[in-house]
Amino acid sequence: MSRSDNPVWVIAEQVSEIIPTVCFELVGQARKLADDLGASAEALLLGEVTRDQIDLLFYSGADVVYHGNSPDFGIYQSEIYSETIVTLSKETQPQIILLGSTFIGRELAPIIAAKLGTGLTAHCMDLFINEEHILGQRIPAYGGLISITCPEKRPQIATVAQGVFQVPELDKNRSGKILPVEPPVGLKLRVKTLEVVIKKPEGVPLEEAPIVVAGGSGAGCVEGWQEIKTLADVLDAALGSTRPAVDEGWTDLDTMIGQSGKMVNPELYIGVGLSGEQQHMVGITNAKVMVAINNDPKSPVFEQVDYGIVEDCREFVPLLVKKLQGKNKKSRT
Amino acid sequence: MLSIVVCVKAVPDLDEADKIRIDPDTKALTRHDIPLVINPLDRNALEAALQIKEKGEAHITIISMGPPSAGNVVKECLALGVDQGILLSDPAFAGADAFATAYTLYKAIDKLDSVDCVFCGRASSDGATEWVGPELATFLRMPVVTMVREFVEAGGNSWKVKADIEDGYRLVQVEMPAVFTVTHTANTPRTLSFSGIIKARKKEITTWILDDLGVAEESVGLKGSPTIVSDLTVVESKRTCQIIEGTLEEKADILINKLISSGVLL
Numbered sequence A: 001m002s003r004s005d006n007p008v009w010v011i012a013e014q015v016s017e018i019i020p021t022v023c024f025e026l027v028g029q030a031r032k033l034a035d036d037l038g039a040s041a042e043a044l045l046l047g048e049v050t051r052d053q054i055d056l057l058f059y060s061g062a063d064v065v066y067h068g069n070s071p072d073f074g075i076y077q078s079e080i081y082s083e084t085i086v087t088l089s090k091e092t093q094p095q096i097i098l099l100g101s102t103f104i105g106r107e108l109a110p111i112i113a114a115k116l117g118t119g120l121t122a123h124c125m126d127l128f129i130n131e132e133h134i135l136g137q138r139i140p141a142y143g144g145l146i147s148i149t150c151p152e153k154r155p156q157i158a159t160v161a162q163g164v165f166q167v168p169e170l171d172k173n174r175s176g177k178i179l180p181v182e183p184p185v186g187l188k189l190r191v192k193t194l195e196v197v198i199k200k201p202e203g204v205p206l207e208e209a210p211i212v213v214a215g216g217s218g219a220g221c222v223e224g225w226q227e228i229k230t231l232a233d234v235l236d237a238a239l240g241s242t243r244p245a246v247d248e249g250w251t252d253l254d255t256m257i258g259q260s261g262k263m264v265n266p267e268l269y270i271g272v273g274l275s276g277e278q279q280h281m282v283g284i285t286n287a288k289v290m291v292a293i294n295n296d297p298k299s300p301v302f303e304q305v306d307y308g309i310v311e312d313c314r315e316f317v318p319l320l321v322k323k324l325q326g327k328n329k330k331s332r333t
Numbered sequence B: 001m002l003s004i005v006v007c008v009k010a011v012p013d014l015d016e017a018d019k020i021r022i023d024p025d026t027k028a029l030t031r032h033d034i035p036l037v038i039n040p041l042d043r044n045a046l047e048a049a050l051q052i053k054e055k056g057e058a059h060i061t062i063i064s065m066g067p068p069s070a071g072n073v074v075k076e077c078l079a080l081g082v083d084q085g086i087l088l089s090d091p092a093f094a095g096a097d098a099f100a101t102a103y104t105l106y107k108a109i110d111k112l113d114s115v116d117c118v119f120c121g122r123a124s125s126d127g128a129t130e131w132v133g134p135e136l137a138t139f140l141r142m143p144v145v146t147m148v149r150e151f152v153e154a155g156g157n158s159w160k161v162k163a164d165i166e167d168g169y170r171l172v173q174v175e176m177p178a179v180f181t182v183t184h185t186a187n188t189p190r191t192l193s194f195s196g197i198i199k200a201r202k203k204e205i206t207t208w209i210l211d212d213l214g215v216a217e218e219s220v221g222l223k224g225s226p227t228i229v230s231d232l233t234v235v236e237s238k239r240t241c242q243i244i245e246g247t248l249e250e251k252a253d254i255l256i257n258k259l260i261s262s263g264v265l266l
């Protein structure tokens, strides 16, 4: 494959006029990829935002910001957004398009890819330019990591969750070009978002919590899950989960940690009744101290943590809760 | 009559699938013959269709692309109350990524007359891209709503649904025909009934191969997939684990002390 200097794009969304963190992380990574390719890093931002939000995209590494400032871009409408992105992409031929694994990104990415007739890779854990000068995209599979490439079709499209890449250091000396983008004309909308209802949960978001207690299928039942939740409560920790715990209905999808869930970055991670499957563990790589509680001494989770407790969680967790409660009382008096 | 298509994937049974591993020495996959089951989230898509059928007249077709052994999954759907079952099975379909899968499903749905809506699961348990539904919609030139948690108004020319977003939902109005992906909180899927199994005995599974879809071999399966897997690496853990020994009580005390001395617990 011959080298190409076509731009590297990030789709920067805005929710209530704020650009989510993941978009800045992606602009930072796009900058690195673009430097490796000798290309420019560009962000496509749809919706009204204040000038300082656009500057943050420049400070994070963007050379160009395409900005759709029309009220038509105000809230996410899949048809308007995808048509705009596809039209501009056909005109300017980016070689790579990155999107956050947000609800919007997860819906938009496949629509864009199908319209442009190209491939895409979901929930990547790493992005790099390989020897063939194309995008290598790492995802967990089979207890390891596999690389996915899209060798022939362009653009190469990938989604990435918040926290996979670091927020780039802001370089306030940087600036760039703002180019206007218009909404498509004469598009008859078949899907219309009438209303957006958001209720911010109380407490620290999982992604920022200093302590995370995550439960897995080993909880066994609702009561077992409740005990893990209590452990999180006494530690003032955020509650995380593995996919089976979500599938069982013990907890919501937005507590799921891992490849298709959230990335966490705590000082302390305690995994209870979970097997340490790669798809989950990739969500926690930077934790300072990791603990696993599992009744199977051979569980692969023990190879990936600092401290292991081989016990039935139904017995150990309530005891740990009791000890921690006692301790808290002592330290408070 | 409302014509609903549900896309159902036959996936390796999860309890067994975790046994697929990379051999650290040979880097080869240690595969075994793993039984195929209905993708868990597709049960929610199917249930959504069955509930709509209970409220009005509807005809439900399920389509599954997979190996011949996926026929069992199609059969189970028939027993759950589906009217027609189509299995897309051809060696040429093997190795498809989300793009090629969606394209193949599109070609099959395009053969049916007048489809009013298509339901997919939110994600498959083995691929888990969440791409197939929106890609399929795009090929069908239909609008799509992903992550539907509630069908508020369904059946007419214009539907209203609630769809999950971060910390909330959006209320979306959709002109039909359209594609929906259904989340696991949308409903509680029914289980097999004896009468369903008896009735399903009379229902036939239709199998379509490459020629039935009238597509070129190059546009399906591995050949029709824009993405390829290029290499496998084994992840080495950076941590060494200390297993804490003692009685139950001792283990709890030691653990708490360790966490305090490493500064992560006050």
Ligand SMILES: Cc1cc2nc3c(=O)[nH]c(=O)nc-3n(C[C@H](O)[C@H](O)[C@H](O)COP(=O)(O)OP(=O)(O)OC[C@H]3O[C@@H](n4cnc5c(N)ncnc54)[C@H](O)[C@@H]3O)c2cc1C
Binding pocket: A215, A216, A217, A218, A219, A220, A241, A242, A243, A244, A245, A256, A257, A258, A259, A260, A261, A262, A272, A273, A274, A275, A276, A277, A278, A279, A280, A293, A294, A295, A296, A299, A311, A312, A313, A314, B018, B125, B126, B127, B128, B129
């Ligand atoms: C493409 C793809 C993406 C995925 N994305 C994610 C993701 O983002 N996040 C995620 O979590 N998963 C994800 N998964 C699923 C993942 O592969 C695993 O299936 C999942 O993480 C396993 O969850 P678990 O450890 O809770 O369950 P299991 O693997 O079933 O492990 C349960 C553990 O609990 C132990 N146990 C049982 N009873 C007890 C007891 N009484 N006391 C103590 N221990 C007990 C067992 O010894 C076992 O080790 C994904 C899968 C795929 C294919």
Ligand SMILES: Nc1ncnc2c1ncn2[C@@H]1O[C@H](COP(=O)(O)O)[C@@H](O)[C@H]1O
Binding pocket: B007, B008, B009, B010, B039, B041, B042, B045, B063, B064, B065, B066, B098, B101, B105, B119, B120, B121, B122, B123, B124, B125, B127, B128, B129, B130, B131, B132, B133
């Ligand atoms: N081979 C297949 N046959 C039928 N439906 C499929 C197939 N693969 C994916 N789907 C549908 O697409 C949804 C999302 O799958 P995925 O994009 O793999 O996460 C699934 O829940 C199914 O409804």
